[in-house]
Amino acid sequence: xxxxxxxxMISGSCLLAATHxxxxxxxxxxxxxxxxxxxxxxxAWGISTIGALLALGLTPYERGxxxxxxxxxxxxxxxxLMLPQLADPRLGALRGVAIVAAVGLTLLxxxxxxxxxxxxLRTRSRHRHLLELVGRDDPDxxxxxxxxxxxxxxxxxxxxxxxxxxxxxxxxxxxxxxxLAAVLAHEHAHLRQRHDLVLLPFSSLKRAxxxxxxxxxxxNSVALLIExxxxxxxxxxxxxxxxATALVRFGTAGNxxxxxxxxxxxxxxxxxxxxxxxSRLLNPGARLSRTTSTAVLLGSAALMATTLGLWNLPM
Amino acid sequence: xxxxxDLERAVMDVLWERIEPMTVRDVGRALSDxxxxxxxxxxxxxxxxxxxxxxxxxxxxxxRYRPAASRENYVSELMFDALGQTGDRDAAxxxxxxxxxxxxxxxxxxxxxxxxxx
Numbered sequence: 001x002x003x004x005x006x007x008x009m010i011s012g013s014c015l016l017a018a019t020h021x022x023x024x025x026x027x028x029x030x031x032x033x034x035x036x037x038x039x040x041x042x043x044a045w046g047i048s049t050i051g052a053l054l055a056l057g058l059t060p061y062e063r064g065x066x067x068x069x070x071x072x073x074x075x076x077x078x079x080x081l082m083l084p085q086l087a088d089p090r091l092g093a094l095r096g097v098a099i100v101a102a103v104g105l106t107l108l109x110x111x112x113x114x115x116x117x118x119x120x121l122r123t124r125s126r127h128r129h130l131l132e133l134v135g136r137d138d139p140d141x142x143x144x145x146x147x148x149x150x151x152x153x154x155x156x157x158x159x160x161x162x163x164x165x166x167x168x169x170x171x172x173x174x175x176x177x178x179x180l181a182a183v184l185a186h187e188h189a190h191l192r193q194r195h196d197l198v199l200l201p202f203s204s205l206k207r208a209x210x211x212x213x214x215x216x217x218x219x220n221s222v223a224l225l226i227e228x229x230x231x232x233x234x235x236x237x238x239x240x241x242x243x244a245t246a247l248v249r250f251g252t253a254g255n256x257x258x259x260x261x262x263x264x265x266x267x268x269x270x271x272x273x274x275x276x277x278x279s280r281l282l283n284p285g286a287r288l289s290r291t292t293s294t295a296v297l298l299g300s301a302a303l304m305a306t307t308l309g310l311w312n313l314p315m
Numbered sequence: 316x317x318x319x320x321d322l323e324r325a326v327m328d329v330l331w332e333r334i335e336p337m338t339v340r341d342v343g344r345a346l347s348d349x350x351x352x353x354x355x356x357x358x359x360x361x362x363x364x365x366x367x368x369x370x371x372x373x374x375x376x377x378x379r380y381r382p383a384a385s386r387e388n389y390v391s392e393l394m395f396d397a398l399g400q401t402g403d404r405d406a407a408x409x410x411x412x413x414x415x416x417x418x419x420x421x422x423x424x425x426x427x428x429x430x431x432x433x
Contacts, residue, residue, distance in 0.1 A: 123396070127393060127396055129366060129368075130368070130389045130392065130393055131393060132320045132323065132324060133323060133324050133327045133368065133386075133389065134327075134386050134389045134390050134393070135393075147390055147393055147394065148390060149390050149391070149393075149394050151394055151398065153394055153397045153398055155397040166393075166397070168394065
């Protein structure tokens, strides 16, 4: 029971910490560190919630989560599926529900991740194939494929074998040479650092809980941090101002030929993300101090260690 | 780009250029400068048909092939993928920036104008 309570507290703290992290100012000054914090919170939340449910369900064995699971297997092997120790007339039903919920949550999270990945690969594969058929190479834009479309778009298609940066004719017409170079550097940073893989767990969380708005906000926070990372990479070789003007041009271009339904971006008053990115490029604050970064990283490691440790706590 | 991709592209270009559905022989003739074997053209068309970008109909003893959609349609589909980052597509591609609302755009222009001043 002790481990159930402690794990439930961790689960709750993770949610609380996530709401704080979402509103905190420091992530913009250290997006990489913040992304690690998000990953730790997400992972710890999943593991502690599942652990708390299991620990609750396996209370009669008095051995915590891991020990309880072993005991459950031994019990089932010895007495068949009747499980006399668990089937206490008063609390048996509650424990059953807790165990079923734990298994359900595990499957939901695990399958969500697998399904998201399969879906992503399928979308990319079709996209890549069509791109081979209708995209063209342009000597002015080395390392990118050009799509002949009047709307402005620049994006990347991640992959192990054949990652691609794509830019539309509309975007080419709108950007000057230096802005274009900055945009391409930004997209190449996404590909090089495999930002898509960083985002995948959050995209699958959002998928697993489609009605929970909080998951979508977490996803948006991480997505914004990833854009900041790519902005920082592009800024190494290009002026931040060029990247900022490029952002503004894209943001204000409007995309007249794309059907209205395509732009189904939910307006989020909490986070005008382009605005955040532009002002960050124009007025870069002090970078996150080494002490703060170390503290956040140590905190993330401690969170993971505690969560895993509690799974093994035999009480 | 690999050779197969290059061939598929050339074959699609031929099909998009003509209005009439074409046989394997027609396509081979249109690409005569490449000196392709009949079976090669057939293989490529077969692959394209399997992927759904080419449709075929039987006419007499020969199959006739035509594009399933126009080139513009496919370009639009790709743009739609890239710009319409909704639902389950969001992790597949990463667009440079999403569109923004009117007030956001206005705030951005102001931020830029202010940064012009020393």
